[in-house]
Amino acid sequence: MKYMNNHKHVAAKFIVTFVVAIIVLIISVMKTNSYNALRHEAVFSGAELFSVQGSRDNKVSIVAVPRGSTWTKVFDLDNEGIEEANYQAYTVDFTVSNNTKDNVQDYKFRIDFQDKAFLLSAWNGHLEFHQHTDKGEIVDEVMDLREFVPEDHVLETYYTDGDSLVVMNPGDYLIYTPSSSVNAVEMPIEPFKATTPGIIMYFGIGKNLEDEMTVRLDYSFHRRLIKEPLFWVAVSIAIIWLITLLIYIITSMQIRKYKERHERDNEIINESIETFIGFIDAKDSYTNGHSIRVAQYTRRIAEELGYNEEELDQIYYVALLHDCGKIGVPDSILGKPDKLTDDEFKVIKSHTERGGAILRHFKSLKNVEEGALYHHERYDGRGYPEGRAGEDIPLIARIICVADSYDAMNSDRVYRKRLSPEHIIEEIENGKGKQFDPKIADIMLNLIKGNKLDIED
Numbered sequence: 001m002k003y004m005n006n007h008k009h010v011a012a013k014f015i016v017t018f019v020v021a022i023i024v025l026i027i028s029v030m031k032t033n034s035y036n037a038l039r040h041e042a043v044f045s046g047a048e049l050f051s052v053q054g055s056r057d058n059k060v061s062i063v064a065v066p067r068g069s070t071w072t073k074v075f076d077l078d079n080e081g082i083e084e085a086n087y088q089a090y091t092v093d094f095t096v097s098n099n100t101k102d103n104v105q106d107y108k109f110r111i112d113f114q115d116k117a118f119l120l121s122a123w124n125g126h127l128e129f130h131q132h133t134d135k136g137e138i139v140d141e142v143m144d145l146r147e148f149v150p151e152d153h154v155l156e157t158y159y160t161d162g163d164s165l166v167v168m169n170p171g172d173y174l175i176y177t178p179s180s181s182v183n184a185v186e187m188p189i190e191p192f193k194a195t196t197p198g199i200i201m202y203f204g205i206g207k208n209l210e211d212e213m214t215v216r217l218d219y220s221f222h223r224r225l226i227k228e229p230l231f232w233v234a235v236s237i238a239i240i241w242l243i244t245l246l247i248y249i250i251t252s253m254q255i256r257k258y259k260e261r262h263e264r265d266n267e268i269i270n271e272s273i274e275t276f277i278g279f280i281d282a283k284d285s286y287t288n289g290h291s292i293r294v295a296q297y298t299r300r301i302a303e304e305l306g307y308n309e310e311e312l313d314q315i316y317y318v319a320l321l322h323d324c325g326k327i328g329v330p331d332s333i334l335g336k337p338d339k340l341t342d343d344e345f346k347v348i349k350s351h352t353e354r355g356g357a358i359l360r361h362f363k364s365l366k367n368v369e370e371g372a373l374y375h376h377e378r379y380d381g382r383g384y385p386e387g388r389a390g391e392d393i394p395l396i397a398r399i400i401c402v403a404d405s406y407d408a409m410n411s412d413r414v415y416r417k418r419l420s421p422e423h424i425i426e427e428i429e430n431g432k433g434k435q436f437d438p439k440i441a442d443i444m445l446n447l448i449k450g451n452k453l454d455i456e457d
């Protein structure tokens with residue numbers, strides 16, 4: 001029963017731990033998902049936009065790198081007859097760097113223009129232009145600026161030297177959305193990697209690029225679950241859980257095997273001793289079954305004294321063997337129906353010492369020698385073989401003494417019938433402090449009166 005409860009208790013612990021692991025796992029997934037859903041924004045302008053060092057401090061940075069100026073052009077915007085080159089072309093690379101261990105799942109950036117600029121080309125991604133005109137704001141998307149056809153758009157453009165350029169006035173802006181097509185793959189950006197879209201732009205000659213634009217970067221991360229510390233907490237709990245479960249199963253199986261073997265061993269011991277006792281009881285026909293009954297009474301008294309199961313088993317075997325010395329007493333004396341001579345009575349009495357001698361080497365059964373040797377001692381010191389008195393007689397022998405006498409009085413003998421319960425009670429009552437230890441006698445009396453000497457016949 002205790003074993004079963006223990007099993008339930010352990011099972012409950014395993015279930016609780018499993019649930020905890022699942023909860024931690026769910027929390028780690030939710031944490032990762034909400035982190036991935038978060039959008040971030042960073043603004044770069046002036047010197048910082050053009051400084052590689054400055055922008056590295058950001059988790060995700062953008063750096064504008066103008067390649068060496070290549071060419072200039074004449075822009076006669078109002079047909080004033082300008083002939084001298086007044087605009088310069090810049091190829092500006094916008095390097096977007098991921099400075100974290102997470103993937104940058106997606107990003108886009110907006111370029112706000114402070115001065116008039118003309119856009120010729122951009123690669124990979126697509127552009128959304130916001131122009132402010134007299135008629136209001138024009139919003140138009142160009143999938144690929146390299147293949148820009150002005151007629152297909154409502155955008156304000158300027159045509160020169162065979163090129164159609166998109167006009168950006170101060171306050172106008174564009175939004176660059178990177179391409180994820182197989183050829184371009186500008187996103188996602190892997191940890192500590194970068195991608196570099198570029199745009200060809202014309203600014204007025206002599207302008208400082210740092211003053212020309214502000215870039216706003218908008219991005220989100222994709223953190224993989226294995227990068228989330230809580231996920232590893234969940235995995236650790238699960239691993240410990242599994243190992244503990246395995247150890248528990250293996251240990252339980254071994255304990256069960258051990259218990260089965262232990263029970264089998266006990267059975268063998270029990271049957272061996274009972275078989276041996278059978279020889280003794282067979283020698284003395286009128287005491288048939290005596291040893292087993294005495295062992296059962298002894299066990300019952302010891303139970304009242306508070307011994308545990310294992311001790312009770314031991315006490316049972318000790319009592320079972322108490323008369324084993326009778327094996328050395330001749331059958332002619334044991335079975336004699338007439339009165340015994342003094343010499344014959346001496347031989348009968350010698351069964352205590354014979355028993356002690358036989359059992360002396362039975363070390364694994366505690367007190368077995370004392371049980372056989374002293375069970376005919378009397379509390380008042382007038383017993384045999386040594387004439388010990390009171391507490392000098394080992395407790396096991398004092399218990400057997402009471403159990404033995406009770407069975408003798410409760411059994412038919414050649415020379416008398418069994419005594420009535422009232423008579424037995426009277427005899428034990430009178431024997432207190434004389435033949436019997438008064439405490440043990442009282443326990444026995446209680447058992448008899450309360451009809452609690454239930455033994456199997």
Ligand SMILES: [Fe+2]
Nearest residue numbers: 322323375376
């Ligand atoms: Fe005896």
